[in-house]
Ligand code: ATP
């Protein structure tokens with residue numbers, strides 16, 4: 001709120017202002033790239049759904065007060081989707097009839113509405129939120145587990161690119177249902193749930209080269225799931241054998257959640273395919289969510305200091321903040337213009353602070369909004385063409401010649417379009 005990223009419009013419903021929107025879009029793009037990388041295809045389903053399919057699955061009653069129910073002018077019962085298992089199952093059953101078209105992996109990134117009893121912590125628990133939800137359809141149980149494992153590993157990589165260390169934890173399945181489920185949790189003092197996990201999980205290496213899907217995915221997943229990790233709902237002290245000095249008891253924020261629920265929806269909604277022998281088989285399904293809008297808050301929770309936000313380079317609204325300390329001075333303005341136009345040549349996002357404010361205000365504001373790098377053009381270096389380059393995360397600064405800025409930019413990851 002202080003930075004002007006969001007504005008509440010009514011309880012648990014927010015407008016996204018320029019800075020907040022820019023960050024959310026960058027997160028969305030990373031989430032999208034990592035879904036595409038494992039071969040999930042993007043679609044877009046509507047926010048408003050008909051109640052009919054929810055009556056088929058039996059969740060129209062079960063979902064209760066969290067579902068926002070609407071009547072259209074024909075008096076038809078509609079709803080604002082809290083999730084999309086029913087809608088995607090309906091799409092699947094009318095399009096796919098044979099095992100030959102399997103597997104199918106589909107996702108969309110769309111607004112959801114859940115009429116939370118107590119919306120709180122701003123966008124962390126709100127009523128309208130932006131979510132990536134993916135769905136898998138497989139013929140056999142073992143194929144479905146393969147899909148599940150694919151998402152499991154891809155989530156590790158996604159959160160790593162967001163510079164978060166998200167720990168997969170055994171989880172309850174809630175209203176989605178099913179028996180296999182993991183929540184991806186980041187540790188933060190302000191987290192809503194209490195979590196218990198083996199500290200060795202924090203040291204595990206996430207493959208940055210991508211995942212080789214010909215390898216045994218189950219054994220890669222086992223590298224993680226062999227260590228104890230559970231949220232308070234699932235924590236069973238008598239089953240937890242982690243020695244005290246290795247057990248982390250902390251608070252956590254759920255940023256992703258994956259489910260394998262088998263034929264729970266396909267049975268009720270008649271989503272069958274023919275197998276190679278011509279038998280009708282109920283399709284095995286899983287669903288996989290990431291809270292894209294919640295991540296904006298979760299990343300701030302895990303990366304800030306007393307001065308404000310410290311954005312990871314991968315999702316910073318702008319990579320560099322340019323501070324002109326002598327606005328109106330022709331020489332200073334000229335140097336800043338030169339740096340600014342030079343940066344746009346490399347399509348680097350730069351925010352130029354050309355406001356007529358005191359230096360202290362400019363420094364404080366730039367630290368508050370937390371761009372990873374600051375280039376400060378002050379009176380001292382004007383004659384010699386020297387500027388100050390400051391790194392937000394540790395405040396370390398050094399002098400740099402204006403002419404050297406392009407070289408420096410080219411070596412930075414935010415300039416590397418081929419991540
Ligand atoms: P929670 O336990 O936090 O209520 P959930 O288990 O009901 O969440 P899922 O159905 O697993 O949520 O949704 C997938 C993801 O969507 C969650 O991991 C979370 O990141 C995000 N999410 C869920 N509810 C909200 C909300 N009210 N506001 C913001 N993000 C949310």
Ligand code: MG
Nearest residue numbers: 183254256257
């Ligand atoms: Mg969940």
